[in-house]
Amino acid sequence: MSNTGLVLKDVYRIFPGNVTAVSDVNLEISNGEYIVFLGPSGCGKTTTLRMIGGHDDPSSGTITIDGELLNGVNPAKRPITTVFQHYALFPHKSVLQNVEFGLKMQGVDKTAREEQAKAAIDLVGLSAMMDRKPRELSGGQQQRVALARVLVTRPKAILLDEPLGGLDRLLQMKMRVELRALQRELGITFIHVTHNQEEALSMADRIVVMGDAIVQQVGTPEHLARHPRNEFVAKFMGDNNVLHGKISAASGGVVTIDTPYGKVEADGTGTVGEEGAISVRASVVKISTDAVPSINGVKVRLDFAEYLGDSVKLHMDLDGKPFMAKVHEDRYAEIRAYEGKDVTATWAREDGHLLEQ
């Protein structure tokens, strides 16, 4: 058996009524990778996950794991199990009975499956609650039972549908770290679906950004944060400023765009006269009271400075459009003095990022 991991090739899912839920998805996921599908609701991420899990079938295209075709294979027969949104624990079974269910279905005898189930429960730190019913557990504990229930069957990949959605924020932060640590130790592929950018950035080896039924961009968290491919990704990842205009010059690997707010430059290639856009991350924008430079600088009005603990987020107004910057928290007092006043926002050419149209 090969070790090619999970491969989605030309996968489409078209629902009755000609609604395209997923279009032209091509992905190669290595074994042991932590992948996060990120996108707004209705973007096709959950449908993609369901197709991988076998709870839905592609209209066309193939899904393989280590070279084995999964199309049409019953979810139970796949080496992939799902941690469902809201966990879907069996409410009438105890923690132990929940966890051993998969083994029972595989026909493992009672003593062996109890032993393995107990090991899995131990793994998620719930040994003391083996005989409780799910309703006697907190949200975080139910989440762990759901994890133990799939881990015990030793899948090649685990699918997690909004696994942290039902938890309060503190517990979310804790579970992020725990889930990631667990995945690293076990070396199993985790495919995790969320609409939360912060969660995706903090957990993924690679993020698959989906929007409008297609894959918008695939990359490491760092790459996505720094180099959003198009406007959808730039806007969805947040904290990016997008400036539109017409390309007025393109030579030597540098493109100049005339925006209504001034000229901007970025590395890249383009055709003069065409539409162009760049994105600038909030954290690379510099704020000063200097004169506005002729290039890569705009005049903005500072509406409000938001203190975030380690940084200050500046909500500014660029001729009626929002513009953002992030500066070190040291400057909070200074920045607050500018509230309601005009300031100059600048950035280096290499920090501006040309977007695909």
Add this chain to the structure above:
Amino acid sequence: MSLLWYLIAIVILAIPFAAMVFLPINRSKPILLVSFLIFIVFMYGPMLTMGVLSFQGPFGSMTLPAKDLGSLHWFTELRSDSSLMVGVRDGISKSLWISLVVAAITALLSLTLGMAFRRQFRGGGILFYAILLSLMTPGLLLSLGLSFLLYYIGFDKGQGILGYVPIIGVQAVWALPFGFLVMMSVFNRYDARAEEAARDLGATSITTFREVTLPLIWTGVFGAGLFGFTLALNEFERTFLISGAINTLPLKLYIITSSSVLRPYVYSLGVVTILISFLLIAVFLIVSALTGRKKDLAIEEDDGGSMDASALQAAPSGD
């Protein structure tokens, strides 16, 4: 004159509503309490009267005031060997058996129908209303029509074991919409994600049904059966013209009330049948209390437990 009585009745009925609308809550409460008590007396008064009158002595009367209260005479009378009482007891046992069968049929059909209606299917809407139609069909006319049909096809009413078939049939049709609606509401609140998880973990459809679905809905199935039982036990109209020589309890009571001198044993009989129904409901409540729905324990959001890295060594290694 009668118009005046109607007006008085309307005013009395309107008082609690007016109190609710126009008075502050603390002022309207006593008025509402009184009207509630009137309602309770109206509902349970006859039953209570029946209960009281059943404990009279041998010279007991059919109406209040009761005579020689505190005697079990009319209950022991139920056990006498008079042909009347033999017939009554026969009616009770026939009714019990018929009701049990109807209960089983109602529970089973309600379950399968409920399962079917979890998905949309062609003709589902028509079937839904067809089932509910039996609620609206006049029972006596149904009985009449069926009796003509049975005559036409040469079926001997009330003969042998086959004679029970039409009785059980009409009673099950009568009880089915109630059981069906119970199951519809059960599946309405039912969370199908657990089933999806079961299939994901390797359970077949049958195993999923046995391990997950049935344990979660069986109190509903039991409830549907209970409806079937009590409705069948009290069913008169639909059974009336098709039962032939098989006299169920309600039919027997009808015959007695219309053809002989009534004595307080009818009250003690009423008490006994109500007790049977109460017993069943009690069994239902006890069983459902034992099997499910313990109130949520107090839950602290996180108990400090965590996924322990040292335990990871014992983890199954994917090979």
